[in-house]
Amino acid sequence: MSEPRSGCPINAAVEVFGDPWSVIVLRDVMFGNRRHFRELLTSSEEGIASNILSSRLKKLVDGGLLTKEEAGRGQKAAYALTEAGIQTLPIMVALGNWGLAHRDGTRQLRVRAELLRDAGPEMVESFMDELRELHLGTPRPDPDAPRASERLAAAYEAAMAV
Numbered sequence: 001m002s003e004p005r006s007g008c009p010i011n012a013a014v015e016v017f018g019d020p021w022s023v024i025v026l027r028d029v030m031f032g033n034r035r036h037f038r039e040l041l042t043s044s045e046e047g048i049a050s051n052i053l054s055s056r057l058k059k060l061v062d063g064g065l066l067t068k069e070e071a072g073r074g075q076k077a078a079y080a081l082t083e084a085g086i087q088t089l090p091i092m093v094a095l096g097n098w099g100l101a102h103r104d105g106t107r108q109l110r111v112r113a114e115l116l117r118d119a120g121p122e123m124v125e126s127f128m129d130e131l132r133e134l135h136l137g138t139p140r141p142d143p144d145a146p147r148a149s150e151r152l153a154a155a156y157e158a159a160m161a162v
Contacts, residue, residue: 016063021048021056023095026065026081026088030131031112031152035078045109060085081135089128093117111159112152123148 005011016022024046028034034043041053048056057079060066065085071077096113099105116123127148132138 016059016065019056021052022060023092024048025053025056025060026085027092029066029079029081029085030089030092033134035080036076037079038076040079081131083132083136086128086131086135089131090124093124107162108156108159111155115152115155119148119151123151127152 005015024044025040025048028040028044032039032043034040037053037057040057041048041050044053057066057068061068061079064082065088066079067082069078069080093113093116097117100110100113100117116127126145129138129140130147130149133140
């Protein structure tokens with residue numbers, strides 16, 4: 001990890017994930033469970049170019065937000081969130097809240113942000129626990145609790161059905 005241009009924590013954070021493509025890649029890993037290069041490339045709503053995706057994945061790995069699990073011959077390399085990457089979820093929620101308040105969008109693509117906003121911090125924490133389980137192998141504190149990811153998926157599916 002390279003040293004930031006200054007000691008300012010805002011600058012240091014922006015240098016790691018301050019460009020739009022890095023945030024979009026993190027979003028797709030978090031909310032779409034897209035873990036492989038091809039999935040991230042072909043499923044991007046925004047149409048990211050392969051060279052940009054490659055560059056941003058490297059930047060996110062170098063910045064400590066993702067790890068790249070090397071693949072053997074004939075297998076695809078997989079990316080996983082680190083604890084630092086998982087801890088960007090509240091930032092994603094804040095960005096989503098700002099977008100909900102100040103920008104237009106489609107119902108289908110707004111519904112998850114609305115659910116996270118309306119459900120509050122408990123759902124964000126629950127989703128972070130799920131991400132830890134999925135990406136770090138850390139069991140959820142309450143394995144019998146409803147999964148935030150299932151609520152988000154159901155809200156999205158319901159919006160798509162309208």
